Amino acid sequence: EAVLALDIGGTKMLAALVREDTVVETHKMPTPRSGDPEQWLTSLFDAISGWRGRYDTVGVAVSGIIDDGCWSPLNRKTLDIPDGFPLVATVKRLAGTDAVLAANDAQAAAWGEFSCGAGQGEDLVFLTISTGIGGGIVVNGRLLGGLSGHFGLLRSLDENAGVLEDHVSGNWMAAQAAPRQAGATAREVFEAAAAGQAWAQDIIKASVRQTALLCRNIQLMLDPARIVIGGGIGLAPGYLESVRQALGSLPPRLTPQLHAAALGESAGVVGIADLAKRQN
Numbered sequence: 631e632a633v634l635a636l637d638i639g640g641t642k643m644l645a646a647l648v649r650e651d652t653v654v655e656t657h658k659m660p661t662p663r664s665g666d667p668e669q670w671l672t673s674l675f676d677a678i679s680g681w682r683g684r685y686d687t688v689g690v691a692v693s694g695i696i697d698d699g700c701w702s703p704l705n706r707k708t709l710d711i712p713d714g715f716p717l718v719a720t721v722k723r724l725a726g727t728d729a730v731l732a733a734n735d736a737q738a739a740a741w742g743e744f745s746c747g748a749g750q751g752e753d754l755v756f757l758t759i760s761t762g763i764g765g766g767i768v769v770n771g772r773l774l775g776g777l778s779g780h781f782g783l784l785r786s787l788d789e790n791a792g793v794l795e796d797h798v799s800g801n802w803m804a805a806q807a808a809p810r811q812a813g814a815t816a817r818e819v820f821e822a823a824a825a826g827q828a829w830a831q832d833i834i835k836a837s838v839r840q841t842a843l844l845c846r847n848i849q850l851m852l853d854p855a856r857i858v859i860g861g862g863i864g865l866a867p868g869y870l871e872s873v874r875q876a877l878g879s880l881p882p883r884l885t886p887q888l889h890a891a892a893l894g895e896s897a898g899v900v901g902i903a904d905l906a907k908r909q910n
């Protein structure tokens with residue numbers, strides 16, 4: 631029997647049927663810029679109504695935090711939803727099963743990479759550089775929950791600077807690009823950079839520098855065997871290599887071991903499917 635896995639991020643919603651850690655079906659939809667998760671979930675379940683009867687367990691990974699089955703954003707610039715949406719209750723109703731588990735998207739992806747991706751069973755920190763910046767920590771084979779790994783929300787002493795992800799993420803890149811190319815997406819910034827546009831290369835360089843610094847700090851906090859990088863920005867051509875280069879001058883003992891997410895954009899659905907299966 632397969633697990634229905636949903637991954638709802640700031641940019642896209644991915645639904646997948648996962649059987650024995652393998653994704654057998656997928657359906658992708660853009661996440662609306664703001665609004666009512668009840669409506670998003672209803673249209674997602676409409677779109678995959680043909681999968682009915684093929685799953686009995688559901689895992690939901692979301693951008694934001696889950697407390698007592700309720701979903702809240704931590705940074706509304708990354709995902710603009712109301713506080714305390716009853717996620718687990720809603721999915722139970724729409725899926726017609728009580729076997730539903732919800733967790734943070736980056737924590738789920740960390741578990742996916744640890745159990746069947748780039749972690750290869752070694753403790754790791756997972757970083758997703760996407761709409762925002764998320765993270766997940768696996769220590770002694772255990773996934774940490776709650777607020778842990780929310781690296782995108784780190785702050786500096788500069789009160790006006792806001793949180794880290796507001797200076798690194800895909801959202802930030804798109805905002806930086808706006809004066810040059812109205813309505814540009816982060817993907818288009820990478821395209822412009824590849825075509826030799828200096829303004830786009832500068833935006834990527836600034837993001838890379840912040841990510842490299844974050845990896846350095848993570849190594850000092852947790853000394854993980856690996857830092858696995860995923861997300862649409864993290865996996866964009868050249869990004870990870872540039873972060874490695876930015877770390878190049880560090881003494882070897884302090885240098886993080888960076889790996890690309892082996893499961894790519896499926897890390898979240900594979901991870902949440904396994905967590906849901908274990909719980910039920």
Ligand code: BMX
Pocket residue numbers: 638639640641692693694695702703704705706708709734735736758759760761762763764765780782783795
């Ligand atoms: C934000 C936060 C995290 C999330 C991360 C990556 C919200 C809504 N989200 O730091 O919970 O893991 O973004 O999210 O506060 P993504 O949408 O970029 O995948």
